[in-house]
Amino acid sequence: MRVLITGGAGFLGSHLCDALIERGHQVVCLDNFCTGRPDNIAHLMGHERFSFIKYNVCDYLHIDGPLDAIMHFASPASPQDYLEMPIATLKVGALGTHKTLGLAKAKNARFLLASTSEVYGDPLVNPQPESYWGNVNPISPRGVYDEAKRFAEAMTMAYHRYHGLDTRIVRIFNTYGPRMRPNDGRVVSNFIVQALQGKPLTVFGDGTQTRSFCYVDDLVRGILALLMADSDKSIEQRTDRAGFLTTPKESPPESIHDPINLGNPRELTVNGIAELVVQLVGTKTPIDYRPLPADDPRVRRPDIRRAKALLGWEPRVDLEDGLRRTIEYFRKVL
Missing domain, CATH: 3.40.50.720 (NAD(P)-binding Rossmann-like Domain)
Structure with missing residues (x-):
C-alpha cells in the first residue's frame, strides 16, 4: 500500500x-x-x-x-x-x-x-x-x-x-510512550519529567479523577x-x-x-499514577495540587468490546512495563 x-x-x-x-x-x-x-x-x-x-x-x-x-x-x-x-x-x-x-x-x-x-x-x-x-x-x-x-x-x-x-x-x-514531548502538558510526560528532575509532581484538582493509559x-x-x-x-x-x-x-x-x-480499560486515579511514576523513577518528590481546569473530565475509561469483536484487539503491555520504557526514553532525551 x-x-x-x-x-x-x-x-x-x-x-x-x-x-x-x-x-x-x-x-x-x-x-x-x-x-x-x-x-x-x-x-x-x-x-x-x-x-x-x-x-x-x-x-x-x-x-x-x-x-x-x-x-x-x-x-x-x-x-x-x-x-x-x-x-x-x-x-x-x-x-x-x-x-x-x-x-x-x-x-x-x-x-x-x-x-x-x-x-x-x-x-x-x-x-x-x-x-x-x-x-x-x-x-x-x-x-x-x-x-x-x-x-x-x-x-x-x-x-x-x-x-x-x-x-x-x-x-x-x-x-503514552517514547517520542512524547517533554513539555506537552500531558499527565504521564509531566509526571515522568518532573520526577526525573526532582521537582514536585503537578496534579490538577484533588487527584481522585481517573484516567486509563x-x-x-x-x-x-x-x-x-x-x-x-x-x-x-x-x-x-x-x-x-x-x-x-x-x-x-x-x-x-x-x-x-x-x-x-x-485504549486500555485499566482505570487509575491521577494520584495513583503519580505514585506509580515516583516509585518507578526511584525518587522522593511531593505532589503540588493546583485548581482543576474548567470542564476537565472526572472519569475516562474506554469500553473496548467493539474493538475486541471487530478487530480481535486488546492491549498487551502492562502499565508498569510501558512506564519503564517511557522513563528510559526520557532519561536519554532530558
Missing part, C-alpha cells in the same frame, strides 16, 4: 510511519511541525519507501501518484497545545478533515480519522461505549478540541454515507488492524447509550465504519 499520514511527524504519526514501513508499505508523511518534530522521523529520511512533505493540511491539498489509504492524524492533541492554538485546532478538525476526505475521494483511497475520547466530554457514563453521545460544553476552552473532533467524525460519516467512501474512525484514549505500541497495533480490516466486517449486536447490549432487531449491525474505541 501507499499511505498518506497527516501529522506524521507527531508522537502517534511517527510511530505509524515506522510500523507501516516495517510492514513493507510506502509512506508519504505530511506535517507542518506545529506540534510534530523533525527528530521523530529523522531516521526515516532517505528511506526508499518514505517521503516527507512539509505542509499545512488545511490548505489546498494535492499528492502526486496513487494513494491506497489516508490517515488523518494532524491536530494539536494535548490540552496545553489546543488551549494555546484554539483556532488552528478548529481549522485542522474542520478544513483539514474536509481536504483529506476530498483527496481520499479523488484517489479512491481508504480513509482513517484519528478521533479522540474527548468527544465524550466529561462523561456521565463509565466506561464510555461508542454509543454514548457525550457530555460536552461546546463553548468552554476545551471545547475547541472536543468540537473539532466531533465535527470531523460527522464529516467523515457524511462522506461515507453520501459518497460511499471507505472510512474508519478511531477514538483514541490516553496514550494505553502504551503506544498497543495503540498502533489496533489502529493498523482497523485500517486493514475488511470493509464489510460487522457484528450483530450493539450497545445503547447507557452501554447495554441491544438485540439485532432493535438496531442495525455495528460495522467497521462506526467509531471504535482504542
Whole structure:
C-alpha cells in the first residue's frame, strides 16, 4: 500500500510511519511541525519507501501518484497545545478533515480519522461505549478540541454515507510512550519529567479523577488492524447509550465504519499514577495540587468490546512495563 499520514511527524504519526514501513508499505508523511518534530522521523529520511512533505493540511491539498489509504492524524492533541492554538485546532478538525476526505475521494483511497475520547466530554457514563453521545460544553476552552473532533467524525460519516467512501474512525484514549514531548502538558510526560528532575509532581484538582493509559505500541497495533480490516466486517449486536447490549432487531449491525474505541480499560486515579511514576523513577518528590481546569473530565475509561469483536484487539503491555520504557526514553532525551 501507499499511505498518506497527516501529522506524521507527531508522537502517534511517527510511530505509524515506522510500523507501516516495517510492514513493507510506502509512506508519504505530511506535517507542518506545529506540534510534530523533525527528530521523530529523522531516521526515516532517505528511506526508499518514505517521503516527507512539509505542509499545512488545511490548505489546498494535492499528492502526486496513487494513494491506497489516508490517515488523518494532524491536530494539536494535548490540552496545553489546543488551549494555546484554539483556532488552528478548529481549522485542522474542520478544513483539514474536509481536504483529506476530498483527496481520499479523488484517489479512491481508504480513509482513517484519528478521533479522540474527548468527544465524550466529561462523561456521565463509565466506561464510555461508542454509543454514548457525550457530555460536552461546546463553548468552554476545551471545547475547541472536543468540537473539532466531533465535527470531523460527522464529516467523515457524511462522506461515507453520501459518497460511499471507505472510512474508519478511531477514538483514541490516553496514550503514552517514547517520542512524547517533554513539555506537552500531558499527565504521564509531566509526571515522568518532573520526577526525573526532582521537582514536585503537578496534579490538577484533588487527584481522585481517573484516567486509563494505553502504551503506544498497543495503540498502533489496533489502529493498523482497523485500517486493514475488511470493509464489510460487522457484528450483530450493539450497545445503547447507557452501554447495554441491544438485540439485532432493535438496531442495525455495528460495522467497521462506526467509531471504535482504542485504549486500555485499566482505570487509575491521577494520584495513583503519580505514585506509580515516583516509585518507578526511584525518587522522593511531593505532589503540588493546583485548581482543576474548567470542564476537565472526572472519569475516562474506554469500553473496548467493539474493538475486541471487530478487530480481535486488546492491549498487551502492562502499565508498569510501558512506564519503564517511557522513563528510559526520557532519561536519554532530558
